[in-house]
Every structure is written in C-alpha cells, then in structure tokens.
Amino acid sequence: MRIAPPDHDRLTRLALETVSEAAAEAQEQIVDVTWGIRLALxxxxxxxxxxxxxxxxxxxAIGSPIRDAYNPHVEWRSRADVAxxxxxxxxxxxxxxxGFGPPQRHRERRWYDEMLDPDTGRAQPWLMCNRYRPGERETIRQHFGAKMWRETNDGPAIVHPKDPGWVVRQVDGALVxxxxxxxxxxxLTGRRGQPLKPKPVNNARMDKLGGFWKRWTGPEHRCLIPAMAYAEAVGPSGEMTTTWLSIRSMPVFAWAGLWxxxxxxxxxxxxxxxxxxxxLAHVHDRSPVILAPEDWPTWLSGPADGLAQFDRPWPAADVIVDATPVRWRDGGR
Structure with missing residues (x-):
C-alpha cells in the first residue's frame, strides 16, 4: 500500500537516502551491508x-559475492539493476x-565483468580482455623460435580466466x-575475516605497474603471451555479443605479460x-599491449624504467575487427 506524502518523516527519508546510497555503491562494487543499512531497511x-x-x-543483490565464474558480468549487471x-x-x-537521482550516472556506465583491482581488492569499473585464442602449440613454438619447457596437454582453443594458456619466457638467454x-x-577476506576463494586477476594496467604489480616487473617475471585474437563484449547488458580482434600483419602476435x-x-x-x-574506442577503451618482434628482447630483458615506451595501442589500421552475433554469455566461441 502506498503511503501518503504527509506521512513522511525525517527517519523515513533518512532511511531512503541510506539505501539509495547503498544502491549507488552497488553499481560499482560489492557493498558491505552495515548495521546502518540494515536499520534503514x-x-x-x-x-x-x-x-x-x-x-x-x-x-x-548488493552484498553477496559474485557466484557465476563463467559469466560474472551478466550476474553483476543484473544485481545492479535489482538494487x-x-x-x-x-x-x-x-x-x-x-528515478535514481544523481547516482543515475552509475547506471549508464558499462559494467561487463567483475575484475579485481589488486590495489584495493574491489571490482574494477572496466572490463579488460578476458578471453583469447592462443593458436596451435606447434605454430606458436615455431613463430617464437622457442623450445618446450615441459610436456603438457594442448589446453583450450579459447582461454578464459583460470584456464591453462601458453606463455613464452626467457630462461638462460633462450626462449621457452x-x-x-x-x-x-x-x-580476499569475508565479513568475518575468513579467506574467500581466490579470484583471478588476468589483466594488469600499464599505468598500475608502479604499484601492486611492481614486484613482478623485473625481467625474471616478464613474458610474452602468444595470441591469434582476443575478444571483447559489445552491446547493452543482457544482449552483449562477442567481437574478436586480430592483427592483420601478424597471424600470431605477442601480448606483453607478467608471470x-x-x-x-x-x-x-x-x-x-x-x-x-x-x-577502436567504440569496441572498448582498453586493449592488450601488443609487441612487435623487434621489441620482444626489450620487454623480456630490458630495465623496468624503460617499459613505459610500450604504453601505447597497436595501430588501428592494422587491427581486424570481427563483430559476431555470438552471445558473450555463451563463451564467445
């Protein structure tokens, strides 16, 4: 039953303001449901x-950890809409x-995935590339002139976070x-201090390498990630489709990585x-750091203070954009 406007009191308005702020915060991250929020409810x-x-x-909607490891972006957006x-x-x-009032700006932002910012432990408000095609093992090995480090299975044709993927690194001056x-x-830890299930952080922002990632920016922790194409989710929430991007001049390319x-x-x-x-900003505002073959040695063994030279996108004219009708939630096949 709707309450008549004259019945509003200061406590009710304060309670409404409290839950509105919690709902706005839920557009950006999982919310700690405090006693204040519970009292307001x-x-x-x-x-x-x-x-x-x-x-x-x-x-x-606002306080539970994301459960869908394969399509977290769908669950996240759905919860934000519920709030x-x-x-x-x-x-x-x-x-x-x-109307959501001033927090409406939060609802207009593109929330595609739950990605953790290691500096804060909070979800990042941008989706990084989280699936790619590595290519065949032998093709990769020959392209990089690398030796197999150990015998393993081939791995998936499309790599998702927590999947096994190929990495080229330098050992005693040779590529493996x-x-x-x-x-x-x-x-992360739960509300009672208990450790939660680890979350994969599969992307590192170049402009963050001086913070959380600094301990792994030395040559011994740098690597090349072989890829034939990477995917981005494009479109409105619930209707996102898969767009694949590849490099015209390099059927197999090297994505700068850390390990x-x-x-x-x-x-x-x-x-x-x-x-x-x-x-290419209409596809996504970020892209992998792609290295030309002549830059591989510098990335793998150069000084850390020289890595800033790679903080630039690959030329758009050399990027092939393949917008497919395949739904992102289906794994981007």
Missing part, C-alpha cells in the same frame, strides 16, 4: 514501504518522484614455451593492458 519495512522479501532480495529498481519502488511507495594458469590469484609462481595455482600469468586507439 528495517525502518522502511516497519513503515510499510517494503516487505521482508524486498529486504532479502536487496541485501542479496536500482528497489530504490525506484521505494520512491513510488512514498509518492516521491521516481611454457603453460601456466591465466590470472594472478588474489585472496610468477603461486601457492594456489602454481605458475600463473597476467596480460598487460593500455588505452585503446581512438578509432
């Missing part, structure tokens, strides 16, 4: 604005103008082809990203 329920099932749904609709419903019940898990594990040994998953690697070329 309780007051709105006592006031007859919402029911207990509204509370459960809202708390689930926004909850606030609109409260406004309607109170006879107030609908190794297989590692894609994504540095980052272990390390981890206790959780063994050897792991991550790809370095930079701002995209303006001509």
């Amino acid at each position: 309780r007051w709105l329920m006592i006031s007859g604005v919402i029911k207990d099932w509204h509370v459960r749904q809202f708390v689930e 926004a609709r909850f606030v609109d419903f409260c406004h309607q019940q109170l006879g107030l103008p609908c 082809l190794d297989q590692m898990t894609w994504g540095f594990p980052v272990v 390390r040994d981890s206790e959780e998953w063994g050897p792991v690697y991550t790809g370095v990203m930079t701002d995209n070329a303006p001509e």
Whole structure:
C-alpha cells in the first residue's frame, strides 16, 4: 500500500537516502551491508514501504559475492539493476518522484565483468580482455623460435580466466614455451575475516605497474603471451555479443605479460593492458599491449624504467575487427 506524502518523516527519508546510497555503491562494487543499512531497511519495512522479501532480495543483490565464474558480468549487471529498481519502488511507495537521482550516472556506465583491482581488492569499473585464442602449440613454438619447457596437454582453443594458456619466457638467454594458469590469484577476506576463494586477476594496467604489480616487473617475471585474437563484449547488458580482434600483419602476435609462481595455482600469468586507439574506442577503451618482434628482447630483458615506451595501442589500421552475433554469455566461441 502506498503511503501518503504527509506521512513522511525525517527517519523515513533518512532511511531512503541510506539505501539509495547503498544502491549507488552497488553499481560499482560489492557493498558491505552495515548495521546502518540494515536499520534503514528495517525502518522502511516497519513503515510499510517494503516487505521482508524486498529486504532479502536487496541485501542479496548488493552484498553477496559474485557466484557465476563463467559469466560474472551478466550476474553483476543484473544485481545492479535489482538494487536500482528497489530504490525506484521505494520512491513510488512514498509518492516521491521516481528515478535514481544523481547516482543515475552509475547506471549508464558499462559494467561487463567483475575484475579485481589488486590495489584495493574491489571490482574494477572496466572490463579488460578476458578471453583469447592462443593458436596451435606447434605454430606458436615455431613463430617464437622457442623450445618446450615441459610436456603438457594442448589446453583450450579459447582461454578464459583460470584456464591453462601458453606463455613464452626467457630462461638462460633462450626462449621457452611454457603453460601456466591465466590470472594472478588474489585472496580476499569475508565479513568475518575468513579467506574467500581466490579470484583471478588476468589483466594488469600499464599505468598500475608502479604499484601492486611492481614486484613482478623485473625481467625474471616478464613474458610474452602468444595470441591469434582476443575478444571483447559489445552491446547493452543482457544482449552483449562477442567481437574478436586480430592483427592483420601478424597471424600470431605477442601480448606483453607478467608471470610468477603461486601457492594456489602454481605458475600463473597476467596480460598487460593500455588505452585503446581512438578509432577502436567504440569496441572498448582498453586493449592488450601488443609487441612487435623487434621489441620482444626489450620487454623480456630490458630495465623496468624503460617499459613505459610500450604504453601505447597497436595501430588501428592494422587491427581486424570481427563483430559476431555470438552471445558473450555463451563463451564467445
């Protein structure tokens, strides 16, 4: 039942403001459901604005960890919309103008995936490349002139975070082809301080290499990630399709990467990203750092203070854009 405007009091408006702020924050990250938020929800329920099932749904939407490891972007966007609709419903019940108000700008941003910023442990508000085609093992080995480091299975045709993927690194001056898990594990803690399941951080921003990533920017931790194409999600939430990007002049190219040994998953690697070329910004605002063959030695063994020269996109004129009708949620095949 809708409450008449004269029945509004300061506590109800304060409660509405509290849940509105929580819903706005949920557009960007998982929210810590504080006692203040719970008290606000309780007051709105006592006031007859919402029911207990509204509370459960809202708390689930803003505060629970993302469960869908394969399509987290879909779950994330769906939850953010639930939180926004909850606030609109409260406004309607109170006879107030609908709309998310100032936080509307959050809802207009493109949220495609739950990517962790290792500096903060929070989800990043940008999707980095999180699937790519590496190509055949022998083709890769010959292209890079590398020796097999150890015998392994071929791995998937399309690599997703936590999948095994090929990595070229330098050992005693020679290039070797190794297989590692894609994504540095980052272990967060739950509300009670308990360790949560590790999350893969499969991309490192070039402009962040001086922070969290600095310990792995030495030559001993640099690598090349062989790829034939990488994918981006394009389109509105729920209707995103897969766009593949490849390099016209290089059927197999080298994506700048970092690697390390981890206790959780063994050897792991991550790809370095930079701002995209303006001509390709409609696909995504970032792109992998792609290295020309003559730049491989510098990336693998040059001084760390010289890496900034690679903070640039590959020329757009040499990039092939293949926009497919394949839904992103289906794995981008």
